[in-house]
Amino acid sequence: MQDPQHGVYLVVTAVGFSALAMLWLGLVAGLVLRDGRAIDRIRPATLASLHRTAVSCGLTLAVVHALGQLAVPSSEVRVIDLLIPFLHERTQFGVGLGVVGLDLMFMVAGSVALRRFAGYTRWRFVHRLGYLAFALLLGHVCAVGAGTYHVAVIGPIVVIGAGTIALGLATAGWVSRLPHRVRDLLAEGRWGRRVAVHVDATRCVHFGFCQHEAPDLFELRDDGRLDHASTARANQIDAAIRAARACPTRAILLSRRAGRVVFANPGQDEDEVPSPPGGSEEGSGEHAVA
Structure with a gap:
């Protein structure tokens, strides 16, 4: 009979990958909206709605994934590990990257409510930290999953995610x-x-x-x-x-x-x-x- 703890671990892991996929979708939608070249084919309001919805779903799933680790005894994750980064005993670096990346992503998402008060220039600087947050989450996947997942699973995720970040930085409007x-x-x-x-x-x-x-x-x-x-x-x-x-x-x-x-x-x-x-x-x- 299969160990119930293993089933919980698989569910929590699937939620984590789903969170990463939704955050990636939100990042891509934001890039398309910022670039403006697809505006003639896709309404800006549709892209903005997709961006907000995908990021919101991704952050929600990420929180579920983090809290779900508490229900997996083999992960040895404590509540304090989710609040203060780099305290986890076994995978200190990997879990720390995930905590910092998630906190930074929440800060970027929360800045949207303050954009009219802070001004577009300041808000844009904070919003671009989303690239760093997503990169940290990719590092979390690599560091934690290096000894657990097969390279066929981790490899495509890292390549697609890193490629998306590089594309976003390379197509920055001020460069062109x-x-x-x-x-x-x-x-x-x-x-x-x-x-x-x-x-x-x-x-x-x-x-x-x-x-x-x-x-x-x-x-x-x-x-x-x-x-x-x-x-x-x-x-x-x-x-x-x-x-x-x-x-x-x-x-x-x-x-x-x-x-x-x-x-x-x-x-x-x-x-x-x-x-x-x-x-x-x-x-x-x-x-x-x-």
Whole structure:
């Protein structure tokens, strides 16, 4: 007859792998939402909902996995081991990585509630710690499972997880935009020009980060509509670019003239982007938030 403790161990382990899979799905959804290239095929609200739901389910399963270790006598996990990292006697390093990674992931998730108070720049810095948290959880799987699971189980998990983290860091928006920003600064004399401001209502999802970065150019009204200036003066260009970069759905387009773009949507050739509708040098625009 099979040992009941072994059955509990298998259930707890399965819950742990399920938690890792859901956190990975949430990470991928966040990467797709940030990159913006799939926005035309998938609604931003759908991606954001998938991101939140997957991470929430992953964190819940991770807590169940951690508490379930208390019911497995062979794991020798104590309550204090789940609160203070690196105290477990047998697998001190592996369990410690899991505790630190889970605590960090909860901190990243909790920061979402404070993003409007902290501002997009600070919140984005904290939110990017999710990459580190996921890497620590991968290290937990490797360290704890090295002597338990077959390499055929651990290998693909580590490769897929590490590849996802590397892809997220390699596709960071500021990396791909830096050459274009330097070229524009040197060749076009951007600082002495006015910049036209256009907001794509089909992409905007009412996050309000643009207003925080450039309150003189953007105002999110209580009725769910966004007022924005149609042009940014030379001393407002920095704020306009910060607002465009802060928009997670890349709904803000800044252009100097037809065919020349200061900040465009990812994957769009800046020589093919038309000037924003209207074309007036002064005034304000308004659109309903999707």
